[in-house]
Amino acid sequence: MTTALEIADLDCFYGEVQVLHGLSFELRRGEVHCLLGRNGAGKTTLLKAIMGLVPARSGRIMLGARDLTRLPAHEVPKAGVAYVPQGRRLFAEMSVAENIEIGLMARGKGAATRENVLALFPILRERLKQRSGTLSGGEQQMLAMARALCLGPDVLLLDEPTEGLMPSMIAKIRETVEQLGERGVSTLLVEQRVDAVLPVADRVTFVENGRVRATVGVDEVRADPDVVKRYVGVG
Amino acid sequence: MAFGPHLLLATLEGLVNSAVLALTALGLSLVFGVMRVVNVAHGEFYMLGAVLAWWVASLVSGHPALGFLVALVVSPLIVGAIALASERLVLRRLEYNPESTIVATIGLLYIFQQAALTFYGPEARPVEAPFSYRVLLPWFGYSGYKLAVIAASALLLAGTWYMLTRTKIGLVMRATQYDRETAQAFGIPVTKVYAGVFALGAMLAAVAAVLTVPISQAHYLMGRDPLLLSFIVVIIGGLGSLRGTVIAALLVGLSDGIISVFYTPTLAKIIATLLVAMVLVFRPQGLFGTAAR
Numbered sequence: 001m002t003t004a005l006e007i008a009d010l011d012c013f014y015g016e017v018q019v020l021h022g023l024s025f026e027l028r029r030g031e032v033h034c035l036l037g038r039n040g041a042g043k044t045t046l047l048k049a050i051m052g053l054v055p056a057r058s059g060r061i062m063l064g065a066r067d068l069t070r071l072p073a074h075e076v077p078k079a080g081v082a083y084v085p086q087g088r089r090l091f092a093e094m095s096v097a098e099n100i101e102i103g104l105m106a107r108g109k110g111a112a113t114r115e116n117v118l119a120l121f122p123i124l125r126e127r128l129k130q131r132s133g134t135l136s137g138g139e140q141q142m143l144a145m146a147r148a149l150c151l152g153p154d155v156l157l158l159d160e161p162t163e164g165l166m167p168s169m170i171a172k173i174r175e176t177v178e179q180l181g182e183r184g185v186s187t188l189l190v191e192q193r194v195d196a197v198l199p200v201a202d203r204v205t206f207v208e209n210g211r212v213r214a215t216v217g218v219d220e221v222r223a224d225p226d227v228v229k230r231y232v233g234v235g
Numbered sequence: 236m237a238f239g240p241h242l243l244l245a246t247l248e249g250l251v252n253s254a255v256l257a258l259t260a261l262g263l264s265l266v267f268g269v270m271r272v273v274n275v276a277h278g279e280f281y282m283l284g285a286v287l288a289w290w291v292a293s294l295v296s297g298h299p300a301l302g303f304l305v306a307l308v309v310s311p312l313i314v315g316a317i318a319l320a321s322e323r324l325v326l327r328r329l330e331y332n333p334e335s336t337i338v339a340t341i342g343l344l345y346i347f348q349q350a351a352l353t354f355y356g357p358e359a360r361p362v363e364a365p366f367s368y369r370v371l372l373p374w375f376g377y378s379g380y381k382l383a384v385i386a387a388s389a390l391l392l393a394g395t396w397y398m399l400t401r402t403k404i405g406l407v408m409r410a411t412q413y414d415r416e417t418a419q420a421f422g423i424p425v426t427k428v429y430a431g432v433f434a435l436g437a438m439l440a441a442v443a444a445v446l447t448v449p450i451s452q453a454h455y456l457m458g459r460d461p462l463l464l465s466f467i468v469v470i471i472g473g474l475g476s477l478r479g480t481v482i483a484a485l486l487v488g489l490s491d492g493i494i495s496v497f498y499t500p501t502l503a504k505i506i507a508t509l510l511v512a513m514v515l516v517f518r519p520q521g522l523f524g525t526a527a528r
Contacts (some may be wrong), residue, residue: 094409
């Protein structure tokens, strides 16, 4: 399996506070890789660092041969990394169509990509003219994913996509993530709850206090749920 | 003159005020809305637009309409370039910090004012109107040029509205306004958008000023009133709302025109300021603004 994204010795700070301490791991091509850890472990910071939204003090984030830490934030999505932020962060006052348009513009994608993405989330097609802030929570999450997929990304970063959604929506999001792996998209999924991860993840990396505790195959977690408690003390 | 025609005259004067004010305030509103920068030097971009219009028009010989038209194009372009340079050299280096940029733009205000005094001088100079046709109404004749100003302003406002709501540039500007970080995560070069918006805001003020100089003359201190009134309009209309800006400009411009004609200009300013106080107390987001996210 080839590496899609390699993070090596990453240090990140908020002001003087160090949030990530020499964090390293690799995301393989086509896998769903989950970052599991408590609130404040640095998971969201890591995603923001990959997107260039939080500067890396040292270390590398390699997408193929390119070091993303050397790119300005707005060049990272153009390199092929798409981001679904925590809380969705839609352009709430714009229509569904406009949110999708912004996703398409990022890498100059056209009607074909748009059709593909709308085929994944048919409900959005009926809502194109609606103001995105008035969608239901699940629809907003779908739109956030659709907007990101409009980049035609190689790597997709998902920050707690199932937070606060009803079970049927969670199933839909999960199903979509599985399909992405088949298309060769590598997904980095941030979650706090292990039960949200088990059905979709290929591998799990435990993060604690800005450091990687361990990376294990998902079978290992399934076989021995105590492994979660041992590494991050959450269930 | 009877009351009716007098009121009509005052209303026309008010509409001309509104037309110029709407353009100026829209520039301030865009900069405020997208960049969260309170541009205290906005009135000086207006002043520079007028002063440069006089300079450009004085270089062009021939029919006055030619000089005016060249000024209408060249002066806003120069002002836009000056704004772009200010953005690069000052605002960006302050990382658009809200407090620092207020102080910095106060500094820019004095620099522009003193530069105008040094190079242009303390005189007030008019630019000749491109045409002197008078519209004859049954009660009085009215300057055709002033009516053209109203029309030109309406056209420019419609153009700006179209750009903001129907084009990709507008989409990018709105995305930056709503959520700067997420905009970057979708490949939008936020600092370039900021530079463009700052230049655009200054150019709107400059265009408004060029339209005004045939009516009211260019002077190095002329930027103060437009700045004050623009702030009033932006506060009443609501941040980032184009519709609010236009309606508030109509309200402020018309009341200024009508009250100035029948009473005194000071009373007009008092009432406008009172209106601002009322809006701030009862509807802080402005009449048409949306609450802060």
